[in-house]
Amino acid sequence: MNELLKELAAKIRVIKTGPLIGRHVFLLLLAGLAFYALANHAPTIGVVIIVVLVLSFDQIPAMIAAYRKRDKAKLNLDTELENLKNAYKKLMKDISEPELPLEPPSSAEDQRRQSDDDH
Protein backbone atom coordinates (compact mmCIF):
# COMPACT_ATOMS: atom_id res chain seq x y z
CA MET A 1 0.00 0.00 0.00
CA ASN A 2 2.83 2.33 0.95
CA GLU A 3 4.62 1.54 -2.31
CA LEU A 4 1.46 2.32 -4.21
CA LEU A 5 1.08 5.63 -2.41
CA LYS A 6 4.73 6.50 -3.06
CA GLU A 7 4.30 5.71 -6.73
CA LEU A 8 1.16 7.82 -6.87
CA ALA A 9 2.92 10.71 -5.09
CA ALA A 10 5.81 10.50 -7.56
CA LYS A 11 3.36 10.64 -10.46
CA ILE A 12 1.58 13.64 -8.95
CA ARG A 13 4.94 15.40 -8.54
CA VAL A 14 5.75 14.76 -12.19
CA ILE A 15 2.36 16.09 -13.27
CA LYS A 16 2.78 19.16 -11.04
CA THR A 17 6.29 20.05 -12.20
CA GLY A 18 5.73 19.21 -15.84
CA PRO A 19 3.93 22.39 -16.97
CA LEU A 20 6.39 24.58 -15.05
CA ILE A 21 9.34 23.12 -16.93
CA GLY A 22 7.68 23.55 -20.29
CA ARG A 23 6.40 27.08 -19.69
CA HIS A 24 8.36 28.68 -22.52
CA VAL A 25 7.61 25.81 -24.88
CA PHE A 26 3.95 26.24 -24.09
CA LEU A 27 4.17 29.97 -24.81
CA LEU A 28 5.91 29.26 -28.10
CA LEU A 29 3.10 26.90 -29.06
CA LEU A 30 0.60 29.59 -28.20
CA ALA A 31 2.50 32.05 -30.35
CA GLY A 32 2.41 29.57 -33.21
CA LEU A 33 -1.31 29.09 -32.79
CA ALA A 34 -1.82 32.84 -32.75
CA PHE A 35 0.37 33.19 -35.86
CA TYR A 36 -1.78 30.59 -37.61
CA ALA A 37 -4.96 32.44 -36.62
CA LEU A 38 -3.55 35.78 -37.69
CA ALA A 39 -2.31 34.43 -41.01
CA ASN A 40 -5.78 33.08 -41.69
CA HIS A 41 -7.53 36.45 -41.35
CA ALA A 42 -8.56 35.84 -37.74
CA PRO A 43 -6.42 38.28 -35.76
CA THR A 44 -8.95 38.72 -32.99
CA ILE A 45 -9.14 35.01 -32.35
CA GLY A 46 -5.34 34.80 -32.26
CA VAL A 47 -5.00 37.61 -29.75
CA VAL A 48 -7.82 36.30 -27.60
CA ILE A 49 -6.29 32.80 -27.55
CA ILE A 50 -2.95 34.17 -26.45
CA VAL A 51 -4.24 36.56 -23.82
CA VAL A 52 -6.73 34.17 -22.26
CA LEU A 53 -4.43 31.16 -22.20
CA VAL A 54 -1.37 33.09 -21.02
CA LEU A 55 -3.28 34.82 -18.25
CA SER A 56 -4.83 31.62 -16.98
CA PHE A 57 -1.67 29.59 -17.47
CA ASP A 58 -0.61 29.11 -13.87
CA GLN A 59 -0.48 32.59 -12.50
CA ILE A 60 -4.04 33.59 -11.77
CA PRO A 61 -4.66 30.85 -9.15
CA ALA A 62 -1.24 31.50 -7.63
CA MET A 63 -1.85 35.24 -7.49
CA ILE A 64 -5.30 34.86 -5.94
CA ALA A 65 -3.84 32.51 -3.32
CA ALA A 66 -1.05 35.02 -2.63
CA TYR A 67 -3.56 37.85 -2.18
CA ARG A 68 -5.54 35.74 0.27
CA LYS A 69 -2.37 34.76 2.15
CA ARG A 70 -1.29 38.40 2.39
CA ASP A 71 -4.71 39.57 3.62
CA LYS A 72 -4.78 36.82 6.24
CA ALA A 73 -1.28 37.73 7.43
CA LYS A 74 -2.30 41.40 7.68
CA LEU A 75 -5.40 40.51 9.67
CA ASN A 76 -3.36 38.35 12.04
CA LEU A 77 -0.79 41.12 12.45
CA ASP A 78 -3.50 43.68 13.23
CA THR A 79 -5.02 41.31 15.79
CA GLU A 80 -1.65 40.78 17.43
CA LEU A 81 -1.02 44.53 17.54
CA GLU A 82 -4.40 45.01 19.19
CA ASN A 83 -3.49 42.34 21.77
CA LEU A 84 -0.23 44.13 22.47
CA LYS A 85 -2.06 47.43 22.82
CA ASN A 86 -4.46 45.92 25.35
CA ALA A 87 -1.63 44.28 27.26
CA TYR A 88 0.25 47.59 27.28
CA LYS A 89 -2.79 49.42 28.69
CA LYS A 90 -3.26 46.80 31.40
CA LEU A 91 0.41 46.80 32.42
CA MET A 92 0.52 50.58 32.34
CA LYS A 93 -2.50 50.68 34.62
CA ASP A 94 -0.89 48.14 36.97
CA ILE A 95 2.35 50.04 37.22
CA SER A 96 0.79 53.49 37.63
CA GLU A 97 -1.63 52.44 40.36
CA PRO A 98 -0.16 53.21 43.79
CA GLU A 99 0.17 50.24 46.10
CA LEU A 100 -2.61 49.98 48.62
CA PRO A 101 -1.42 50.48 52.19
CA LEU A 102 -1.93 47.61 54.60
CA GLU A 103 -4.20 49.68 56.85
CA PRO A 104 -6.73 52.15 55.53
CA PRO A 105 -5.84 55.76 56.33
CA SER A 106 -7.76 57.10 59.31
CA SER A 107 -10.46 59.60 58.55
CA ALA A 108 -10.65 63.07 60.15
CA GLU A 109 -13.43 61.83 62.40
CA ASP A 110 -11.30 58.93 63.64
CA GLN A 111 -8.42 61.30 64.34
CA ARG A 112 -10.74 63.62 66.30
CA ARG A 113 -12.09 60.69 68.33
CA GLN A 114 -8.55 59.53 69.03
CA SER A 115 -7.64 63.03 70.18
CA ASP A 116 -10.69 63.14 72.52
CA ASP A 117 -9.75 59.77 74.00
CA ASP A 118 -6.22 61.02 74.65
CA HIS A 119 -7.57 63.99 76.53
Added chain:
Amino acid sequence: MMIIEALATTVLVFVLALSVDGLMRATTKKLNDDAERMDAARWAINRHRHALEHVFASESVEPILKNYILDISRQVPDEASAPALVRWFEDGLPHHRDKTDADEAFSNALADLKSANPQAYREMIVAMRTALVAMIMQWPDVSDRFRIMAELAGEDAGEASAAAAAVRSAATSGTPAGKVHAYA
Protein backbone atom coordinates in the same frame (compact mmCIF):
# COMPACT_ATOMS: atom_id res chain seq x y z
CA MET B 1 3.61 41.29 -47.02
CA MET B 2 0.66 40.00 -45.08
CA ILE B 3 2.77 37.22 -43.59
CA ILE B 4 5.31 39.76 -42.40
CA GLU B 5 2.60 41.84 -40.76
CA ALA B 6 1.14 38.76 -39.10
CA LEU B 7 4.59 37.70 -37.93
CA ALA B 8 5.29 41.14 -36.47
CA THR B 9 1.94 41.14 -34.69
CA THR B 10 2.60 37.69 -33.32
CA VAL B 11 6.01 38.70 -32.00
CA LEU B 12 4.44 41.76 -30.41
CA VAL B 13 1.73 39.69 -28.78
CA PHE B 14 4.31 37.15 -27.64
CA VAL B 15 6.41 39.87 -26.01
CA LEU B 16 3.30 41.38 -24.45
CA ALA B 17 2.24 37.99 -23.10
CA LEU B 18 5.69 37.42 -21.60
CA SER B 19 5.58 40.86 -20.00
CA VAL B 20 2.18 40.21 -18.48
CA ASP B 21 3.38 36.84 -17.29
CA GLY B 22 6.49 38.40 -15.72
CA LEU B 23 4.44 41.10 -14.07
CA MET B 24 2.07 38.55 -12.58
CA ARG B 25 4.94 36.44 -11.29
CA ALA B 26 6.58 39.49 -9.70
CA THR B 27 3.30 40.50 -8.07
CA THR B 28 2.77 37.01 -6.70
CA LYS B 29 6.30 36.93 -5.29
CA LYS B 30 5.87 40.34 -3.66
CA LEU B 31 2.56 39.28 -2.10
CA ASN B 32 4.14 36.10 -0.73
CA ASP B 33 7.14 38.04 0.62
CA ASP B 34 4.79 40.54 2.29
CA ALA B 35 2.80 37.73 3.89
CA GLU B 36 5.96 36.10 5.25
CA ARG B 37 7.26 39.45 6.56
CA MET B 38 3.96 40.14 8.34
CA ASP B 39 3.92 36.61 9.78
CA ALA B 40 7.41 37.22 11.18
CA ALA B 41 6.27 40.56 12.67
CA ARG B 42 3.23 38.88 14.19
CA TRP B 43 5.42 36.21 15.77
CA ALA B 44 7.79 38.83 17.18
CA ILE B 45 4.93 40.89 18.65
CA ASN B 46 3.39 37.79 20.20
CA ARG B 47 6.71 36.76 21.76
CA HIS B 48 7.30 40.34 22.92
CA ARG B 49 3.91 40.43 24.65
CA HIS B 50 4.55 37.17 26.48
CA ALA B 51 8.02 38.31 27.55
CA LEU B 52 6.52 41.60 28.73
CA GLU B 53 3.91 39.82 30.82
CA HIS B 54 6.59 37.56 32.29
CA VAL B 55 8.74 40.55 33.23
CA PHE B 56 5.81 42.29 34.89
CA ALA B 57 4.81 39.16 36.79
CA SER B 58 8.25 38.94 38.35
CA GLU B 59 8.60 40.66 41.70
CA SER B 60 12.37 41.02 41.40
CA VAL B 61 12.20 43.31 38.36
CA GLU B 62 12.66 46.91 39.41
CA PRO B 63 10.06 49.52 38.36
CA ILE B 64 12.68 51.40 36.32
CA LEU B 65 13.10 48.33 34.09
CA LYS B 66 9.36 47.89 33.78
CA ASN B 67 8.86 51.52 32.82
CA TYR B 68 11.72 51.32 30.35
CA ILE B 69 10.45 48.23 28.58
CA LEU B 70 6.93 49.71 28.50
CA ASP B 71 8.32 52.82 26.78
CA ILE B 72 9.92 50.61 24.15
CA SER B 73 6.79 48.50 23.81
CA ARG B 74 4.76 51.63 23.10
CA GLN B 75 6.98 52.33 20.09
CA VAL B 76 6.39 48.94 18.45
CA PRO B 77 3.34 49.98 16.37
CA ASP B 78 4.86 53.38 15.55
CA GLU B 79 6.06 53.68 11.95
CA ALA B 80 8.69 56.26 12.93
CA SER B 81 10.55 53.76 15.12
CA ALA B 82 11.91 51.75 12.20
CA PRO B 83 13.78 54.70 10.57
CA ALA B 84 15.21 55.62 13.99
CA LEU B 85 16.56 52.13 14.36
CA VAL B 86 17.94 52.04 10.81
CA ARG B 87 19.71 55.38 11.33
CA TRP B 88 21.23 54.09 14.56
CA PHE B 89 22.60 51.04 12.75
CA GLU B 90 23.82 53.12 9.80
CA ASP B 91 25.83 55.19 12.26
CA GLY B 92 27.76 52.05 13.14
CA LEU B 93 25.88 51.06 16.29
CA PRO B 94 27.16 53.88 18.46
CA HIS B 95 26.60 53.17 22.12
CA HIS B 96 27.89 54.02 25.54
CA ARG B 97 28.33 57.60 24.33
CA ASP B 98 26.36 60.51 25.73
CA LYS B 99 24.48 58.23 28.03
CA THR B 100 21.63 59.89 29.86
CA ASP B 101 21.04 59.30 33.56
CA ALA B 102 18.02 57.19 32.68
CA ASP B 103 20.15 54.99 30.39
CA GLU B 104 22.77 54.59 33.11
CA ALA B 105 20.19 53.67 35.73
CA PHE B 106 18.62 51.22 33.29
CA SER B 107 21.97 49.53 32.61
CA ASN B 108 22.70 49.21 36.32
CA ALA B 109 19.26 47.79 37.08
CA LEU B 110 19.62 45.33 34.21
CA ALA B 111 22.98 44.15 35.51
CA ASP B 112 21.50 43.67 38.98
CA LEU B 113 18.60 41.70 37.52
CA LYS B 114 20.99 39.37 35.72
CA SER B 115 22.43 38.14 38.98
CA ALA B 116 19.21 38.32 40.99
CA ASN B 117 16.84 36.61 38.56
CA PRO B 118 18.42 35.14 35.40
CA GLN B 119 15.07 33.99 34.00
CA ALA B 120 13.50 37.45 34.26
CA TYR B 121 16.69 38.93 32.79
CA ARG B 122 16.44 36.58 29.82
CA GLU B 123 12.80 37.52 29.26
CA MET B 124 13.75 41.20 29.51
CA ILE B 125 16.34 40.75 26.75
CA VAL B 126 13.85 38.75 24.67
CA ALA B 127 11.29 41.56 25.10
CA MET B 128 13.82 44.13 23.84
CA ARG B 129 15.04 42.05 20.91
CA THR B 130 11.54 41.07 19.76
CA ALA B 131 10.39 44.70 20.02
CA LEU B 132 13.20 45.72 17.67
CA VAL B 133 12.45 42.85 15.29
CA ALA B 134 8.75 43.75 15.27
CA MET B 135 9.57 47.39 14.52
CA ILE B 136 11.56 46.58 11.40
CA MET B 137 9.45 43.66 10.14
CA GLN B 138 6.10 45.45 10.15
CA TRP B 139 6.91 47.90 7.37
CA PRO B 140 7.74 47.00 3.78
CA ASP B 141 10.29 49.71 3.00
CA VAL B 142 12.80 49.35 5.82
CA SER B 143 16.30 49.35 4.35
CA ASP B 144 18.99 46.99 5.61
CA ARG B 145 16.39 44.88 7.37
CA PHE B 146 18.36 41.67 7.18
CA ARG B 147 21.66 43.28 8.19
CA ILE B 148 19.96 44.71 11.28
CA MET B 149 18.48 41.30 12.08
CA ALA B 150 21.92 39.72 11.72
CA GLU B 151 23.45 42.37 14.00
CA LEU B 152 20.74 41.87 16.61
CA ALA B 153 21.25 38.13 16.51
CA GLY B 154 25.02 38.33 16.67
CA GLU B 155 25.65 41.03 19.22
CA ASP B 156 25.39 40.61 22.94
CA ALA B 157 22.48 41.67 25.10
CA GLY B 158 24.13 45.06 25.69
CA GLU B 159 23.75 45.93 22.02
CA ALA B 160 20.08 45.03 22.09
CA SER B 161 19.53 47.22 25.14
CA ALA B 162 21.52 50.05 23.52
CA ALA B 163 19.42 49.79 20.35
CA ALA B 164 16.27 49.79 22.44
CA ALA B 165 17.52 52.85 24.32
CA ALA B 166 18.21 54.62 21.02
CA VAL B 167 14.65 54.00 19.84
CA ARG B 168 13.21 55.02 23.19
CA SER B 169 15.19 58.25 23.28
CA ALA B 170 14.29 59.13 19.68
CA ALA B 171 10.64 58.51 20.38
CA THR B 172 10.45 60.33 23.71
CA SER B 173 12.55 63.35 22.75
CA GLY B 174 9.69 64.84 20.74
CA THR B 175 11.87 65.16 17.66
CA PRO B 176 11.25 63.26 14.45
CA ALA B 177 12.56 59.74 14.80
CA GLY B 178 15.31 58.96 12.34
CA LYS B 179 16.74 62.48 12.63
CA VAL B 180 17.70 62.46 16.26
CA HIS B 181 18.47 59.55 18.48
CA ALA B 182 20.13 58.98 21.77
CA TYR B 183 23.63 58.43 20.54
CA ALA B 184 23.90 60.73 17.54
